[in-house]
Amino acid sequence: MTKEHQVRAKKHLGQHFLTDESIAEKIADSLSYKGYGHVLEIGPGMGVLTKYLLKKDITTHVIEIDTESVEYLKNNYLNLADRIIEKDFLKYDLKEVFDDQPFGIIGNFPYNISSQILFKTLEMRHQIPEFSGMFQKEVALRICSKEGSKVYGILSVLTQAFYDAEYLFTVPPSVFNPPPKVDSGVLLLTRKENYTLPCNEKLFFRVVKTGFQQRRKTLRNSLKSFDLSDNLKSNLIFDQRPEQLSVPQFITLTQLIENDH
Helix, strand or coil, X not given: CCHHHCCCCCHHHCCCEECCHHHHHHHHCCCCCCCCCEEEEECCCCCCCHHHHCCCCCXXXXXXXXXXXXXXXXXXXXXXXXHEEXXXXXXXXXXXXXXXXXXXXXXXXXXXXXXXXXXXXXHCHHHCCEEEEEEEHHHHHHHHCCCCCCCCCHHHHHHHHHEEEEEEEEECHHHXXXXXXXXXXXXXXXXXXXXXXXXXXXXXXXXXXXXXXXXXXXXXHHCHHHCCCHHHHCCHHHHCCHHHCCHHHHHHHHHHHHCCC
16 A cells, blocks of 8 residues: 555544554454444544454444545445444434444544543443453553552543453554554453442442542542531541542442432
8 A cells, every 4th residue: 555545643633543453453352242233443543453343243333533534444445434434422422323222332542532432431331231442551551450559540430330341451652653652551341230330320420530539538538528417427438548449339338428318
């Protein structure tokens, strides 16, 4: 392929094109493709991962905001042409494509929006049984980390409340064009069998986010805005800092706050 047919990586879109075929194939192989008939790739660029998805026994869709990449995909992946969604994943209502059907998500995500991609996935968790993606390594490690870790935080708790998170492998900058300044990490999220929480889910999100906003403080201090009764505040769970609480303990904490009169 001549250089002029290559898509130019655009800094404002956070594009770093993966150039290593074996890594692309490894990412495509990370999903099980069981229990759903569609997969959505976010930010396919020139389709290095897409070509391996198209070999799978599943219907592949891609969503891409970059018009130059869309043009390239239309010209080079003719059998994909009617499943290229030229939209911004964060703003687009995916029900227009999938209605209520389940689908998997996969991609080499632009780092500047990777956390937002994850939050949107959590919002749509009832439709997304599996998710595999490339993040900045430290973000991927944070998502998969457990309580007691310095990097354990909002992303870890909210993701692991609904999904089992597994860090798969590290990807060096040298396999991208242009190379990013940091290592990347690929992770796999597999939705839990029971992904509804035994507490008010909106309150759970609020408790987790508020708690970690002042992560060095004990929960008694960081959750002051909830106007808790003195009786509840005497519970030993409030002596702890947010990073010490496991996901089940955060659920218990939410139940306690919910029942506080």
